[in-house]
Amino acid sequence: MKLLTHNMLTSNIIKGVTKGFPLGITSTKVEVKEVDFNPAFVVKTLTKIDYPALYQAAKDIGYADGLPEKLEDNIKENEELLKKLHNALLQVEVIEGELVCPESGRKFPIANGIPNMLLQENEVENVAQ
Amino acid sequence: MTTSFKTPLLGSQDDTDFDSVYEPAEDSFLLLDMLEKDHAFLTSIDPGLCLEVGCGSGICITFLAQILSNTATFFCTDINPKAVEMTRATALKNGQTVEPVLCNLTDALEQRLKGKVDVLLFNPPYVVTPSQEVASSGIEASWAGGIKGREVTDKFLPKVASLLSPKGAFYLVVIKENDPDDIGRLMKGYGLVMTCLGSRRAGREFLSTLRFTRQNYSGGS
Numbered sequence: 001m002k003l004l005t006h007n008m009l010t011s012n013i014i015k016g017v018t019k020g021f022p023l024g025i026t027s028t029k030v031e032v033k034e035v036d037f038n039p040a041f042v043v044k045t046l047t048k049i050d051y052p053a054l055y056q057a058a059k060d061i062g063y064a065d066g067l068p069e070k071l072e073d074n075i076k077e078n079e080e081l082l083k084k085l086h087n088a089l090l091q092v093e094v095i096e097g098e099l100v101c102p103e104s105g106r107k108f109p110i111a112n113g114i115p116n117m118l119l120q121e122n123e124v125e126n127v128a129q
Numbered sequence: 130m131t132t133s134f135k136t137p138l139l140g141s142q143d144d145t146d147f148d149s150v151y152e153p154a155e156d157s158f159l160l161l162d163m164l165e166k167d168h169a170f171l172t173s174i175d176p177g178l179c180l181e182v183g184c185g186s187g188i189c190i191t192f193l194a195q196i197l198s199n200t201a202t203f204f205c206t207d208i209n210p211k212a213v214e215m216t217r218a219t220a221l222k223n224g225q226t227v228e229p230v231l232c233n234l235t236d237a238l239e240q241r242l243k244g245k246v247d248v249l250l251f252n253p254p255y256v257v258t259p260s261q262e263v264a265s266s267g268i269e270a271s272w273a274g275g276i277k278g279r280e281v282t283d284k285f286l287p288k289v290a291s292l293l294s295p296k297g298a299f300y301l302v303v304i305k306e307n308d309p310d311d312i313g314r315l316m317k318g319y320g321l322v323m324t325c326l327g328s329r330r331a332g333r334e335f336l337s338t339l340r341f342t343r344q345n346y347s348g349g350s
Contacts, residue, residue, distance in 0.1 A: 004202060005228045014295050021241065035226070041200060044177050074141040114213050114229050117237035 001115050004089045006057050007049045009115065011101035011108070015125045020106055022053035023108070024100035027061040037088045042086045049089070058088045061097070133256060134165055137191040140218025149211040149235055151185040151271035155331030156302050158250050161192050162212040163326040163338035175298045176247035177339075182234055183284065187216025187227065187270055189250055194225035199233065201247070203227040204223055217315060234285050246292045252281045252302040278307050286312070289341065290319035298342050299327075305335040312339065319345050 011020035051071050066084045075081055099108040099115055106115035106123070109116050130225035136158075141147065151157075164171065176197060181190040184205035194203045199209070203220075205227055207213045219243055220227040254271055255278040262273040263280050274280055283302070289299050299321070303309050313323040321341040328337040 001230075002228060004228065005204065007235050008204065009230070011237070012240055013236045021335060033226075038200070041177070044256065048178065050241075052192075090330055112214060112217070114231055116210070117232035118208070119233075119236070125245040 001020065001094050001111055001113055002090055003054055003057050003092055003094075004045065004049065005063075005065075005115070006094075006099070007054055007089075009088055009099065009117065010105070011099075011106060011117075014101060014104055014106060014119060014123055017101060017103045020101055020103060022050065022056065022102065024102060024129050025060050025094065025097060026100075027094045027097035027110075029094075029096035030061055030063070031086070031093050032091050033093055035086070037083060037086050039076075039079060039082050039086075042089065045089060046071070046075065054088060058092070061092070061094060063088060063092045075129070078116075085120050130315075134192065134196050135224045137188050137195065137317065138223045139186055139188065139213055140220070141186070145170060146215060146336045147212070149268055150209065150215050151212070151268065153186055155329065155334070156255075156336050157185075157188055157330075158336055159191055159327070159329050159336050160250070160300065160302050161339075164189075164193060164250075165302075167285065167326060167340065170298070170340065171197065173250065174247055174261065174298065176201045178242070178245050178294070179248040179250070180235070180238070180242065180246050180292070181250040181288070182228065183253060183271070184216045184227075185209075185252075187212075187219035187229075187253060189200045190227050191215065191220045191223050193248065193250065194227060195209050195222065195223060195237060196254055204230065204238060205303060206230045206232050206238065208233050209267065212271075215273060221256050233280075239288055243291050245294055247297050249284060249289065249299040251282070251300070255282065255304050255307055256279075257304060257306050259312050264286050274307070276348055278279060278304060282307065282312075285317060289316070289321070290321055290343075290347065293321075295343060296338055301339045301341070303337050305337075305338060309337055
């Protein structure tokens with residue numbers, strides 16, 4: 001699971017959880033897989049993510065080296081920074097680890113690179129059909 | 130110009146994998162063929178973020194990644210643990226990267242993906258079955274559609290318009306019993322226009338692939 005994916009996951013479907021974002025993350029196995037660097041794609045992707053959540057997640061698994069706490073507006077011209085963001089978003093993969101709902105503490109395992117976000121029926125809000 | 134893309138190889142270990150994961154069949158191949166036919170349109174919307182719901186063996190999302198030359202992010206979900214594992218393997222086997230998430234429909238992703246999905250795929254469990262056969266996480270989940278074969282599809286349709294980006298397109302596989310005209314009316318209520326890309330008879334099933342786009346989006350960029 002890439003950190004880009006972590007950035008898109010929420011646990012708000014759990015009964016009583018309102019936002020469920022960002023999920024806490026821990027890792028026991030991380031792999032960095034080379035992905036072709038496409039600066040335009042990184043810039044486009046940055047418009048879709050929550051940067052503070054990416055920064056925090058990268059920090060939590062020990063891959064925030066060189067990432068700024070806040071993003072400046074002129075990132076387009078900063079290729080060195082774009083490469084670091086490319087790495088954090090697209091190359092770093094959590095293979096084994098855990099995600100944690102920030103409100104309920106419910107844990108979601110990451111196994112073989114796939115987050116298991118399945119919930120029991122009794123954990124989910126009953127939606128009227 | 131006609132482009133032709135290879136059908137992805139499957140990332141299964143042996144045939145028993147298909148005891149628990151839906152093996153690609155006519156419906157899967159129809160969706161592949163229609164995506165290929167729609168390649169020019171897909172390229173014109175320059176997708177950055179794609180999502181398949183119920184990815185099964187992973188053949189469709191892998192194919193989409195292939196035809197878009199992997200210049201987007203490809204998320205996919207399935208409720209079946211074996212399916213997301215096979216999807217990951219299928220993508221890797223074909224040199225593609227997809228991001229599988231084990232969850233029901235788009236439960237864990239829909240909040241954050243609102244308005245961001247450029248290409249959305251759903252080959253739902255569409256077979257007409259008794260309602261009790263719907264909701265499972267095993268192989269039945271891949272085909273059991275309950276009344277009119279619409280029970281799972283109808284849970285997802287109301288989410289589509291909010292997931293799609295302004296230029297986004299939603300591809301849905303249906304059979305005649307699902308009442309495509311009724312689906313068209315329903316989606317019009319959400320501001321989406323239906324186009325039938327193609328139909329095919331496969332045994333007892335009369336399959337179609339439908340595409341939905343926003344009323345105010347005329348294609349191209």
